[in-house]
Amino acid sequence: MVNPFQDNIDRMNYARVLDKFNLAIKRHENTYTDFFDAKSWDMFTSQLLALRIPDVSVQSFGGFEFAERRMIGFIFDKNITAPITPITITFNTKFSKPPTHRDYLGAVLGLGFDRIKIGDIRVADSMAVMYVVDDIADYICTNLIEVGRVKVTAKCGDCLLDEQHQGVNMKINVASLRVDAVLAAIFKLSRNKAGDVIDAEKVFVNWRLASKAQILSDSDILTIRGLGRVRIVGEDGRSKKDRIILNIIKY
DSSP states (O other), X not given: OOOOOOSHHHHHHHHHHHHHHHHHHHHTSOEEEEEEOHHHHHHHHHHHHHTTOTTOEEEEEOSXXXXXSEEEEEESOTTSOOSEEEEEEEEOTTTOOOOOHHHHHHHHXXXXXXXXXXXXXXXXXXXXXXXXXXXXXXXXXXXXXXXXXXEEEEEXXXXXXXXXXXXXXXXXXXXXXXXXXXXXXXXXXXXXXXXXXXXXTOEEETTEEOOTTOBOOTTOEEEETTTEEEEEEEEEEEOTTSOEEEEEXXX
């Protein structure tokens, strides 16, 4: 199968994906890659789906519905779940300042694992849930005892954050559904500053690079590197100044 990518990293990663695909075809069984960032897995799955491969379903999995980092699966048996384990990490909030996303990631990388083995890390005030490939989960739960300078407890298979931290429902007023207008309203940026963030290629709609004038629709996922992720729920009428009242969920 031809590798169409010119960028060296994309080409190398896609070659790894093709290795898993060839293994799946040879064994006629479900096979999964490690985790890729949103740009990569979207790009690779789009390429594979365009080939219209018979008998095998090409899907992505992140451990929860709106995961950004995902593994690609070549699926024959739909009753088998992807090899992803959620790990709930807790600490004593009475005595400790909450670790950051960087702290959690650094602690796990410090155990000797590559980034490709780790999916999304969802951080709340009192805990975090980290999604990892199954074969490293037990080791992390046994050996992850400190994040930053905070003593922690890690439990495999627990996913309390999914129950307690589904995102914050918000209403914002926007002049239009353009990406730059919505981004500015959510994060209280000027329109020019929002445009700068988009120009810096830090903004994605449904995992693909966004443009300033792109119009958002219901259920779109707006991801801003370094700031967070937002799902567009839908319009809720107009304000007295005829601005759009938009329902969103901010993660």
